[in-house]
Amino acid sequence: MAQLLQHLINGLASGTIYALVALGYTMVYGVLKLINFAHGDVMMVGVYMGYATAFALGREARASLLGVAVVFAVAMLGCALFGFLIERFAYRPLREKPRLTALITAIGISFALSYGFQLDIGFLPGASPRAFPEIITPTEWLIIGDRDVVVWNWQVISLLIAVGLMVGLQYLVFGTRFGRAMRAVSWDHRVAALMGIPTDRVIALTFMLSSALAAGAGLLYAIKDTSVSPLMGLYVGLKAFVAAVIGGIGHVPGAVVGALVLGLVEEFVVGYAASTWRDAVAFGFLILVLLVKPGGLFGRVAAEKV
């Protein structure tokens, strides 16, 4: 029983991190019908921004509450700017081209980032993983029984941050004027422009928002994993993409549920079977969901607009 509870907590903690990244996939897909395969790598870039900031702050400053806030702020803002630049110079010129063109561009950016960051020149970090500096010192936040169940502080923090960001995002999309504009652009950006909606700006802001969320999630992941590497984006990005598809891509609460389910599935596989099975089961689960519900758990299979 205690073991089950422990796995539930661990699974939810990693699920919330996937959720934040999955939300980025789902938002961008929502407005552009583009699967932004570079999303995980944008996250990785954000994590390195946080890494550099943490080092610049020094051992003491970065462990303070203010230090942590600075690391997150720099990474998230920097990553938002980075996401803006990618959209502006890589995707926007392809707006009226077939969707496949943008998709392949996204894959190209993904590889350019994940392999470009393995170079060891200038500010680039080189291929080997690096230890992520301790910005949140892991502490046992809650211990039940004789260490039967242990809840770590970073788990609680990442859960709170993730839930807060999700609630905020849900409100943004369904409760604000900007969200209404996003949903209009999502249906048809040409008609949305006829309403006076500056569609390019809405799309750019969506990219910035999703990149900032990714940077935040990536930092939480790096804190949990205690390391950073240029390839982390490919791995986390792929998992989060799976989560978004399980939930029904384009569906905001779906991405969150898909990510939590994926986090739990992985944790239970590791806990009750073997860790080597984790990825196989995760992707097998995706196949299973798509067999039963091709649009994902919450998605509807819509007829392709022509």
Next chain:
Amino acid sequence: MSEAQVKTLGERRAFEPLLTVDGIKVHYGAIQALRGVSLTVGKGEMVALIGANGAGKTSTLRAVSGMLKASAGRITFSGQDTTALKAHQLVPRGMAHAPEGRGIFPNLSVLENLELGAYLRKDTAQVRADLEKNFGLFPVLKERRSQMAGTLSGGEQQMLAIARALLSRPQLLLLDEPSLGLAPQVTETIFRTLREVNATGVSVLLVEQNAHLALNAAHYGYVLETGEVVMAGAGKALLESAEVRRAYLGE
């Protein structure tokens, strides 16, 4: 074809120009959709653009509203050169375009669709009043305001498209085939409302395949053929012309 070669019928009443389109050309890749279209819409006028499928009616509207970029020519709206402006920049200047196929957002409620029509307006109280006014014009929209717009019938969607366009408080309303796919009775309702709207001072540029309907409602009309204006004239005069009757009214 130059302006001089356009056959003109009947008298046009004196007007102050609101929209002047001067020799615009539009290409889709290698295909030339518009070969130099010129037309004017006066303040308070209802102008019809008729012609066969593929004559360039929709392309003309799209170029005017900034959805398409004209490769040559000049568009002047409300005294300003708007040729290079994008669609979203024309809305605050008083242009509203209810596009081909109605262009409603089926994933949003009827009310949300209408609110998007007023997206740029900050005068919340006045927007509320205008919303009520539009519900007066189309009572069925009031009944269905919390329904998803995708669940409306074709006629109701057309009403929504017009009401949404009006909520931006336009000087000029561009309408693309409002009668398409609708029952004659519904079409009649829509055209009656259009005349009411026009009577309040909103200029209308109307694209229609149903030439009879359009020319009856409009003060002035233009006939497009393969990307060029071939004839122009007062609505009634065009309706009575033998050429128009033969080509577009099936006589």
